[in-house]
Amino acid sequence: MNPPPHPRRTPRPPQRVSSGRYSLWRLLREGIKGQRGWSRAWAKASPRPHYRVVIVGGGGHGLATAFYLATEYGIRDVAVLERGPIGLGNVGRNTTIIRSNYFHPDNIRFYEFSLKLWEGLERKLNFNAMVSQRGALNIFHTEAQRDLFTRRANQMRLLGVDAEALDREAVRRLVPLVELDNGRYPVLGGFLQPRGGTVRHDAVAWGYARAASEAGVDIVEHCEVTGLTRTGARVTGVETSRGAITAETVCLAVAGHSSRLAAMAGLKLPIESHVLQAFVSEAIKPVLDVVITFGAGHLYVSQSDKGGLVFGGAIDGYNSYAQRGALPVAEEVAASAVTLLPALARVKVLRQWGGVMDMSMDGSPIISHTPVPGLILNGGWCYGGFKAIPAGGFTTAHLIARGEPHPVAAHLDLQRFADGRMVDERGIGPFPYLH
Ligand code: FAD
Numbered sequence: 001m002n003p004p005p006h007p008r009r010t011p012r013p014p015q016r017v018s019s020g021r022y023s024l025w026r027l028l029r030e031g032i033k034g035q036r037g038w039s040r041a042w043a044k045a046s047p048r049p050h051y052r053v054v055i056v057g058g059g060g061h062g063l064a065t066a067f068y069l070a071t072e073y074g075i076r077d078v079a080v081l082e083r084g085p086i087g088l089g090n091v092g093r094n095t096t097i098i099r100s101n102y103f104h105p106d107n108i109r110f111y112e113f114s115l116k117l118w119e120g121l122e123r124k125l126n127f128n129a130m131v132s133q134r135g136a137l138n139i140f141h142t143e144a145q146r147d148l149f150t151r152r153a154n155q156m157r158l159l160g161v162d163a164e165a166l167d168r169e170a171v172r173r174l175v176p177l178v179e180l181d182n183g184r185y186p187v188l189g190g191f192l193q194p195r196g197g198t199v200r201h202d203a204v205a206w207g208y209a210r211a212a213s214e215a216g217v218d219i220v221e222h223c224e225v226t227g228l229t230r231t232g233a234r235v236t237g238v239e240t241s242r243g244a245i246t247a248e249t250v251c252l253a254v255a256g257h258s259s260r261l262a263a264m265a266g267l268k269l270p271i272e273s274h275v276l277q278a279f280v281s282e283a284i285k286p287v288l289d290v291v292i293t294f295g296a297g298h299l300y301v302s303q304s305d306k307g308g309l310v311f312g313g314a315i316d317g318y319n320s321y322a323q324r325g326a327l328p329v330a331e332e333v334a335a336s337a338v339t340l341l342p343a344l345a346r347v348k349v350l351r352q353w354g355g356v357m358d359m360s361m362d363g364s365p366i367i368s369h370t371p372v373p374g375l376i377l378n379g380g381w382c383y384g385g386f387k388a389i390p391a392g393g394f395t396t397a398h399l400i401a402r403g404e405p406h407p408v409a410a411h412l413d414l415q416r417f418a419d420g421r422m423v424d425e426r427g428i429g430p431f432p433y434l435h
Contacts, residue, residue: 019210022126041206042213047220047242051079053400054238054247056225056261058082060091060386061378062253063208064393065400066217067125072394073401076216079247080209081240083224087205090255090385093355095278095300095312097291098387099136099196100161103152104425106411107364108159110391113408115195117390127207129199130305135290136196139171139178139340141185145295149191156193166190177287179342185296196291198302204389228264228375235265235374249400251376256321256356258379265372270361270417271380272432274315275354277325279333281347283307297336309347311337315357315383317433325352357382363435364423367396367405368414376400377414382435 019041020026030037053069055062058080069075080086098118100111122129140146153163168180171190180187213219220242227239228250237246252261262269283306291302298314313333316326330352338345360366360380365388370377378396381388395409405413411423428434 018214022128041210042219045079045213045218045220047079047081047223047240047245048218049244050246051218052077052247053079053249053251054245055080055251055253056238057089057252057254057257058086058205058209058219058221059089059253059255060204060208060389061255061381061392061396062251063205063212063219064389065251065253065378065396066219067208067212067215068394068397069400070212070215070217073397075401078216079218079220079245080212081223081225081238081245082219082221083241085221086209086219087202090355090357090381091205091389092202093278093353094201094386095302095310096198096201096304096386097136097196097300097302098131098199099193099291100387101136101138101152101156101163101191101193101196102425103155104423105155105159106423107425108156108161110395110408110412111387112159112161113394114388114391117394118199118387119195121207121390125207125211127203127210129203129207131197131199132305133195133197134302135174136193136293137166137171137174137290138191138293138295139187140189140191140295141187143188146188153191162193162195164192164194166192175288175290175292177341177343178292179340182339185339192290198291198304199386201386204386208389208393225261228261230265233373235372249374249376251378251396251400253378253396255379255381255385256358258358258377262370262377265370265375267370267372267375269366269377269379269414271358272319273321274318274357274359274433275320275322275324276315276357276383277313277329277333277352277354279311279325279330279349279352280304281309281311281344282350284309284347292340294336294340297332297339299333299336299340301337301341308350309344315359315433316354321356323354323356325354359432359435361417361430361432362422362424363428363432364425365392365412366414367392367399367409367412369399370414382432
């Protein structure tokens with residue numbers, strides 16, 4: 001007698017949930033019916049053995065890449081593998097600032113593309129991400145800084161992007177809280193991008209996750225990638241804490257962990273990992289309705305809708321993977337805050353935290369093929385990757401789907417470091433801790 005045929009392992013179809021359309025009408029209906037009609041915002045998928053595209057990292061860039069692959073490029077056989085729950089990486093740790101006020105023309109085009117995507121994002125995702133274009137103001141204190149900001153504003157305006165030069169009186173009217181006559185750092189004026197502002201950071205992860213899941217993407221949480229599988233030179237899959245998965249393309253979107261993941265394929269990236277910290281104060285009455293950057297120190301501050309003041313400073317000046325805050329930076333940021341906004345001196349700081357940043361050698365990101373076939377890199381976001389999430393996701397999806405860079409991200413290739421074509425936005429050379 002022949003043995004019974006071995007049961008063939010058929011791949012399980014992806015689990016789907018639909019959370020339905022969010023609307024005012026739905027809120028009213030659920031309110032009346034006791035809130036019983038809500039369902040999970042995205043499916044908790046289990047990994048399948050094979051996907052066309054595997055994206056490592058369920059932060060803003062990984063989720064946005066998956067969403068645009070499915071909705072703009074028709075590639076739905078996609079998994080996003082996240083080692084923890086989504087939204088707990090830098091996407092949920094940043095100071096929420098969005099803007100496109102750069103100097104390098106290619107960077108202006110890239111970040112402006114992102115800002116335009118932010119402007120329509122909530123409608124596109126059907127998710128309230130609290131996009132608030134309240135204005136981003138850089139304050140200057142010397143004539144040399146005035147020249148720099150004027151050049152930057154002119155460059156932006158030449159490319160059709162909004163930028164305004166403000167004199168002292170205009171700064172006073174816009175932000176009465178700023179101390180204009182500080183003996184050491186008198187304010188001479190400001191450089192405003194009215195369309196800059198803030199976005200609720202973790203809502204960005206949730207909104208993209210929900211929309212990507214709805215479009216057919218598997219979002220696999222608690223699935224750590226522990227190795228990259230090679231067939232010959234090519235990367236053909238990943239080893240994970242939940243088993244091996246094969247894929248035609250593997251995309252790394254792991255922010256501060258880019259170097260570690262790339263090393264699994266034998267690649268050494270021009271990236272250092274540093275910690276960047278943020279701080280939030282107790283909630284106070286509305287006092288600040290723009291984002292301010294202090295030109296004399298490394299400080300940026302905005303007020304959240306809950307009333308807390310959200311502060312950020314410079315990166316820790318040494319390499320680290322320790323995702324936590326530390327006192328020296330807290331002191332530095334507090335000193336700058338009190339110099340710029342002395343009326344806040346008695347406000348209490350409630351929380352402080354850190355995120356691991358992938359600082360590239362020229363301070364600009366990388367969206368690129370790598371020398372390893374089958375492996376794509378989205379990384380090197382430094383301080384600025386939150387504002388870039390829509391454009392980073394869109395252009396990474398383009399690169400995966402079309403096999404060639406999107407025109408607004410063509411300057412962000414990895415090869416530039418080998419060729420010496422740096423995208424040195426601030427002109428300060430290959431020193432990550434200075435960018
Ligand atoms: P992340 O959210 O970090 O996503 C990467 C994910 O990869 C993580 O969830 C991680 O768990 C996962 N991962 C890592 N290794 C593995 C593995 N082996 N297997 C599976 N998953 C893995 N940018 C701005 O534009 N404006 C700002 O105001 C701003 N402020 C900031 C303030 C702070 C304090 C910090 C820390 C950052 C700030 N940034 C800001 C930068 C911005 O947050 C980051 O550049 C951006 O979020 C990085 O991209 P991401 O969202 O994809 O990263």
